[in-house]
Amino acid sequence: MVKILVNDKMQQNYVYELSASEGKDFSPDFTPELTPPQMLKLGVFEGKYLNDCQEEYPALWFLNAKLAPAKADSSYNYFGVKSRLSLQEWQRRGWIIYPDVRGWFQWYCRYYLGRRLPEVDKIQIRRWRSFRRHAAQIKKNCYTQDLACRTKQRQALLQWAYDPFI
Numbered sequence: 001m002v003k004i005l006v007n008d009k010m011q012q013n014y015v016y017e018l019s020a021s022e023g024k025d026f027s028p029d030f031t032p033e034l035t036p037p038q039m040l041k042l043g044v045f046e047g048k049y050l051n052d053c054q055e056e057y058p059a060l061w062f063l064n065a066k067l068a069p070a071k072a073d074s075s076y077n078y079f080g081v082k083s084r085l086s087l088q089e090w091q092r093r094g095w096i097i098y099p100d101v102r103g104w105f106q107w108y109c110r111y112y113l114g115r116r117l118p119e120v121d122k123i124q125i126r127r128w129r130s131f132r133r134h135a136a137q138i139k140k141n142c143y144t145q146d147l148a149c150r151t152k153q154r155q156a157l158l159q160w161a162y163d164p165f166i
Helices: 036-042 051-056 087-092 104-113 118-130 133-141 151-159
Strands: 002-007 012-018
Touching: 002 051, 036 104, 036 151, 104 118, 133 151
Parallel strands: none
Antiparallel strands: 002 012
16 A cells, blocks of 8 residues: 655645545545546636645646645636635634545545545545535526636535536
């Protein structure tokens, strides 16, 4: 088994094992429509989500990623809008589930790489499944392919690995 050692701004000396192949062996009830590299290329989290921890992930993920050089900037998001709360707000609401101190997307990146933590995976997959309601709202309230309709919801879908181009 491959072990990954994490030492970045937010997490030090965390080690995890990859027990599945990258991008394979997902839970049957977890069928994301986008991969982490696709999400980074399209533009998510104002270009600031994984900037200081790129060593943890394959370099290929970052070749065409939209990363803001200084501070978070919503123009780096695909839809050009801010569509997230601060990390402090995520923490206050109890949305940060250890060991993924950056939240759902960090969990998804690690899961995609092949890390499996059954209890954490179950919680995060349940959260991901509940996010599908935003796609239903777009389908109900927007014309097909009207990407100017509900841009915050579309950006949020993108940040949860759902196809926002519905």
